[in-house]
Amino acid sequence: DGGITQSPKYLFRKEGQNVTLSCExxxxxxxxxxxxxxxxxxxxxxxxxxIVNDFQKGxxxxxxxxxxxxxxxxxLTVTSAQKNPTAFYLCAxxxxxxxxxxxxxxxxxxLTVV
Amino acid sequence: xxxxxxxxxxxxxxxxxxxITCSHNNIATNDYxxxxxxxxxxxxxxxxxxxxxxxxxxxxxxFIPADRKSSTLSLPRVSLSDTAVYxxxxxxxxxxxxxxxxxxxxxxxxxxx
Numbered sequence: 001d002g003g004i005t006q007s008p009k010y011l012f013r014k015e016g017q018n019v020t021l022s023c024e025x026x027x028x029x030x031x032x033x034x035x036x037x038x039x040x041x042x043x044x045x046x047x048x049x050x051i052v053n054d055f056q057k058g059x060x061x062x063x064x065x066x067x068x069x070x071x072x073x074x075x076l077t078v079t080s081a082q083k084n085p086t087a088f089y090l091c092a093x094x095x096x097x098x099x100x101x102x103x104x105x106x107x108x109x110x111l112t113v114v
Numbered sequence: 115x116x117x118x119x120x121x122x123x124x125x126x127x128x129x130x131x132x133x134i135t136c137s138h139n140n141i142a143t144n145d146y147x148x149x150x151x152x153x154x155x156x157x158x159x160x161x162x163x164x165x166x167x168x169x170x171x172x173x174x175x176x177f178i179p180a181d182r183k184s185s186t187l188s189l190p191r192v193s194l195s196d197t198a199v200y201x202x203x204x205x206x207x208x209x210x211x212x213x214x215x216x217x218x219x220x221x222x223x224x225x226x227x
Contacts, residue, residue, distance in 0.1 A: 033215060035217070040219075041219060042201065042217045042218050042219040042220055043158070043215075043217040044217075045215070045216070088155070090157045090158075091157075092157065092215065094215075102160045102163070103150075103158075103160065103215055104160075105156075105157025105158050105159070106157055107156060107157055108155065108156065108157055110155070
């Protein structure tokens with residue numbers, strides 16, 4: 001089945017540690033995105049990538065880093081510089097930036113920092 | 115970037131038709147209107163997309179008036195499983211601005227028995 005996979009579903013880390021969230025898609029999509037969602041809130045864009053080896057900051061990029069070495073993979077690292085890392089993280093992909101391209105989301109990773 | 119405004123929450127009952135309206139007064143000529151559905155602890159799911167007039171698929175209809183300054187998502191005969199958050203997005207992309215998908219807080223729809 002084609003789709004977008006995030007792992008792990010739940011993640012616990014100690015304060016001050018970096019942690020990397022995985023996002024893989026086999027839809028052959030060019031564009032990939034990372035969002036953060038806090039309780040009762042909408043999705044806020046962290047980073048996005050329109051093509052391999054290229055990515056842009058979203059609205060809340062501080063304390064996060066990404067890479068896009070392969071078309072199918074877009075890992076997100078939550079660094080120790082992120083002041084409030086506990087949140088629900090969502091990865092998405094879409095075919096391209098053109099019109100009428102539906103976005104597909106993963107099931108999310110819930111990160112808890114203690 | 116066209117900003118959207120939609121109700122924070124709505125209530126309805128099983129078997130009813132539910133209409134959720136989204137305002138987007140500064141929609142651009144090349145913008146599309148897209149709706150997503152999100153269940154708790156899951157990623158959003160694409161429901162429907164349109165440019166003008168009416169679009170219908172197996173789960174919903176989307177009504178867009180001639181001036182395109184608003185749109186209405188219509189869910190026929192809702193069930194308890196339609197309880198979710200519904201997001202309205204506007205942009206030249208599938209879901210938002212030119213450089214990404216921009217989500218607001220959405221409308222929390224609660225369906226009661």
